[in-house]
Amino acid sequence: MTDRMTRDELLRRGAAGASILTIPGLLAACGGGGGGGGSSSDDVNDVLYFANWPYYMDTPATLKAAGIDKPTTLQQFEKKTGIKVKYYEEVNDNPGYFAKVQGRLSRGEGIGRDIIVSTDNDKFLGEYIDNKWVQKLDKSLIPNIKNLIPAQQHPPFDPNREFSLPWASGMDGIGWNDKVSDPVTSVKQLLEDPKLKGRVGVWNSMGDTLGLVMLENGDDPAKVTDATFNRAIARIQKAVDSGQLLKFYGNDYAAILAKGDLAASMAWSGDVANLADPNVHWAVPEQGGIIWTDNMLIPLGGSVPTASTYMNFMYGPEISAQWALGANYISSVKGVKQAAEKLDPKAAKNTLTFPTDQTLSQMHQNDPAMLTNEKYNKKWLAVQGQ
Amino acid sequence: MLWLAIFFLVPMGFLGYQSLQSGIFPHFRFTWEFSNFTTALSDYHTQLIRSFLYAGIATVACLLLAYPLAYWIAFRAGPWRNLFLLFIVAPFFVTYLVRTLAWLNILANEGPVVRILRDVHILAPDGRLLATTFAVISGITYNFFPFMALPVYVSLEQIDARVLEAAKDLYASPTQAFIRVTLPLSAPGIVAGTLLTFIPAAGDFINAYFLGTPNQQMIGNVIQAKFLESLDYPTAASLSFILMGTILVLLLVYARVVGTEKLTG
Numbered sequence: 001m002t003d004r005m006t007r008d009e010l011l012r013r014g015a016a017g018a019s020i021l022t023i024p025g026l027l028a029a030c031g032g033g034g035g036g037g038g039s040s041s042d043d044v045n046d047v048l049y050f051a052n053w054p055y056y057m058d059t060p061a062t063l064k065a066a067g068i069d070k071p072t073t074l075q076q077f078e079k080k081t082g083i084k085v086k087y088y089e090e091v092n093d094n095p096g097y098f099a100k101v102q103g104r105l106s107r108g109e110g111i112g113r114d115i116i117v118s119t120d121n122d123k124f125l126g127e128y129i130d131n132k133w134v135q136k137l138d139k140s141l142i143p144n145i146k147n148l149i150p151a152q153q154h155p156p157f158d159p160n161r162e163f164s165l166p167w168a169s170g171m172d173g174i175g176w177n178d179k180v181s182d183p184v185t186s187v188k189q190l191l192e193d194p195k196l197k198g199r200v201g202v203w204n205s206m207g208d209t210l211g212l213v214m215l216e217n218g219d220d221p222a223k224v225t226d227a228t229f230n231r232a233i234a235r236i237q238k239a240v241d242s243g244q245l246l247k248f249y250g251n252d253y254a255a256i257l258a259k260g261d262l263a264a265s266m267a268w269s270g271d272v273a274n275l276a277d278p279n280v281h282w283a284v285p286e287q288g289g290i291i292w293t294d295n296m297l298i299p300l301g302g303s304v305p306t307a308s309t310y311m312n313f314m315y316g317p318e319i320s321a322q323w324a325l326g327a328n329y330i331s332s333v334k335g336v337k338q339a340a341e342k343l344d345p346k347a348a349k350n351t352l353t354f355p356t357d358q359t360l361s362q363m364h365q366n367d368p369a370m371l372t373n374e375k376y377n378k379k380w381l382a383v384q385g386q
Numbered sequence: 387m388l389w390l391a392i393f394f395l396v397p398m399g400f401l402g403y404q405s406l407q408s409g410i411f412p413h414f415r416f417t418w419e420f421s422n423f424t425t426a427l428s429d430y431h432t433q434l435i436r437s438f439l440y441a442g443i444a445t446v447a448c449l450l451l452a453y454p455l456a457y458w459i460a461f462r463a464g465p466w467r468n469l470f471l472l473f474i475v476a477p478f479f480v481t482y483l484v485r486t487l488a489w490l491n492i493l494a495n496e497g498p499v500v501r502i503l504r505d506v507h508i509l510a511p512d513g514r515l516l517a518t519t520f521a522v523i524s525g526i527t528y529n530f531f532p533f534m535a536l537p538v539y540v541s542l543e544q545i546d547a548r549v550l551e552a553a554k555d556l557y558a559s560p561t562q563a564f565i566r567v568t569l570p571l572s573a574p575g576i577v578a579g580t581l582l583t584f585i586p587a588a589g590d591f592i593n594a595y596f597l598g599t600p601n602q603q604m605i606g607n608v609i610q611a612k613f614l615e616s617l618d619y620p621t622a623a624s625l626s627f628i629l630m631g632t633i634l635v636l637l638l639v640y641a642r643v644v645g646t647e648k649l650t651g
Contacts, residue, residue: 095615106412131412198514199495240600246517247599261495261516374410377616385433385600386611 045306047084051097051116053294054089054251055274056168058326065276066325067344073323077313083306088113093250094122094205101299105133110301115310117167121207121292123371125164126157134163134297141308144315147334152293156368164295165311166332168270168324171355171363172208172290175267175282177260184264186286187216191239201257201265202236204248206380207366209236211290212266215364221290224370229379237383248384273328273352282352284362291363293332318342324353405623414619422624430608430625434632437604440519440594441587444526445534448583449576451527452535456575457568460542474535486525486596493521493597517599525593530586534579541575542568577644585633605629 058072070076074085091097098118101111105128118125128134139145148165158164176184180199184190190200191213202209210232211221217235219228239245246262254271256262258280272282298307314320314333321339324331325347341348348354355363370376405422407414427434459470477485492499493515500516503509515521545568553563591606605625612622 095617099614099617102412127411198512198517245599256490259494259496374616378618381608381611381616383600384611385603386608 044309045303048306048310049086049113051088051090051113053091058323062326066347073319094119094124098124105300111299114302114307115296116299117294119294121366129163134299135304136162138304138308142312144312147315149332149334152332164297167294167296168329169293170329171269173282173284175257175272176264177257177279179279180260181263185283187212196263198243199263200245201249201253201262203266207371211366215288221364222367224367233379269352270329288362288364328353401623404619405627407620411617422620426621426624433603433605433608437588440523441584444523444587445580445584447527448531448534452538456535456539456542474532486592489525519602521597522593522602525597526587530583533582537578538575541572545571
């Protein structure tokens with residue numbers, strides 16, 4: 001954890017100070033706390049600083065692949081509002097990003113970002129909100145919040161959506177490479193089929209992996225007890241001991257699966273869509289899958305009006321539809337499918353981006369109490385040899 | 387002295403303070419929690435021992451590979467010396483992470499090495515290299531190789547050629563000359579190389595992370611996971627201290643065995 005300014009910040013603050021050239025302005029610029037643009041007034045800033053995961057935004061290339069001839073949603077936002085967006089693909093995993101920013105946030109200082117993104121099936125989203133390291137949304141600037149689908153309106157970590165709004169959802173399921181494997185459609189097969197021995201991957205994130213195992217065990221991942229937890233972890237331990245599992249992966253399983261070193265792996269829906277590899281397939285496990293959502297937050301020091309303006313923009317169905325087709329993840333905006341069909345009648349048939357009601361009925365959510373349980377987290381690391 | 391205070395003592399003091407805290411993130415309190423150390427040791431001694439075992443094997447492997455190479459460059463390469471030294475150092479122009487990731491491809495099941503080894507029946511048809519102890523130790527050996535090769539080269543290169551001539555004049559066979567003259571004179575380089583390889587290798591976690599499985603996790607992986615994933619800073623800090631303390635003890639034993647004058651060259 002470092003307190004030193006990055007070169008970027010230094011330049012930015014220098015520029016801010018020079019342009020304002022007032023004592024308070026200079027003080028704000030040198031203050032170290034620094035929100036996105038260095039001021040914390042009620043005004044909308046000229047620049048939005050946005051930290052997100054990689055492969056999570058529509059780009060000219062992905063839009064072209066989806067057959068959409070339009071500027072990216074970021075370009076449209078800049079044109080419409082005059083706010084420039086500095087987009088950082090710097091969230092590679094929830095724990096890593098949290099570790100990077102928590103030092104400053106815990107001292108009440110800003111991190112130079114107006115929006116960050118955190119996943120609801122990891123304990124860190126709750127840490128941000130419970131520790132008051134994020135700011136309340138300005139809902140007066142987000143009239144489009146009316147488009148939020150009912151299923152996302154009252155999540156346990158933020159019952160009234162005061163601090164967070166969904167960015168994207170995705171599904172936990174199983175991917176396999178048909179060059180080296182027959183279809184793999186159950187977790188039982190994944191963890192026990194001798195034909196897959198040593199060529200199976202699971203995630204290093206507890207909620208995702210154990211959630212799928214619990215469903216296989218016939219247990220409810222949304223309501224975890226010591227017994228169901230231990231049953232799930234024992235099953236993973238058995239697969240480790242028998243050599244069935246090659247490794248616990250972060251986001252890096254996808255490339256290895258495509259190469260064929262992994263015959264099958266637990267896989268995220270959008271990743272498989274983004275791989276666009278004809279040999280790699282994805283399925284919801286027979287016993288059900290897990291659905292998760294990444295949430296936008298405004299960290300301390302971030303500009304609430306600027307961030308809220310952007311959130312409002314993204315909650316328009318047309319914009320969200322274009323984004324969903326470009327980024328291959330699920331939107332939480334009402335009417336997005338109809339809007340997408342207008343953009344491209346074919347694309348809306350993509351069940352990874354627009355899952356059918358039948359698929360959604362197979363989806364479950366993680367128990368938030370499991371994610372924050374210290375004892376469980378310790379056991380989860382132990383099964384990974386840590 | 388000031389540098390030492392700022393860059394060594396202050397962080398160490400902070401780490402020590404953290405290692406004696408208790409509580410759950412982010413509400414740690416300082417309570418002289420010495421049990422952090424005993425718990426950490428009893429929970430993770432497997433990984434600790436494994437780390438030193440892997441680091442030890444990798445150090446020996448580095449020495450066995452680096453010595454002949456350094457010898458050849460120092461005495462036989464002539465005008466090409468600098469070029470060959472550059473070859474040793476060149477991989478270092480690439481990030482550690484990327485260098486290790488390259489081995490993911492080299493050792494991959496569908497990669498060339500595995501295919502050849504399977505064809506000549508050294509590996510069983512379903513055998514693999516990736517995600518094995520062999521892969522992790524090889525990765526460490528590869529990554530720390532220059533730390534061994536360069537000091538050994540420097541000590542060999544400094545040997546006065548006349549000393550070797552004198553040995554020959556006194557009817558020493560090439561083997562005798564090597565054992566009685568060259569080897570002792572290059573000992574400071576070997577000692578320095580051993581330390582430079584062994585110490586960072588023992589705390590390494592990148593190789594086990596990319597090339598290993600849960601059964602090859604080293605103490606560095608545990609510390610990494612404690613710091614970044616479970617946010618258990620006290621345990622992570624006490625494990626760091628245990629690692630440092632163990633290295634220090636091993637260092638003292640080593641110094642005792644080889645003699646301190648060789649440590650200082």
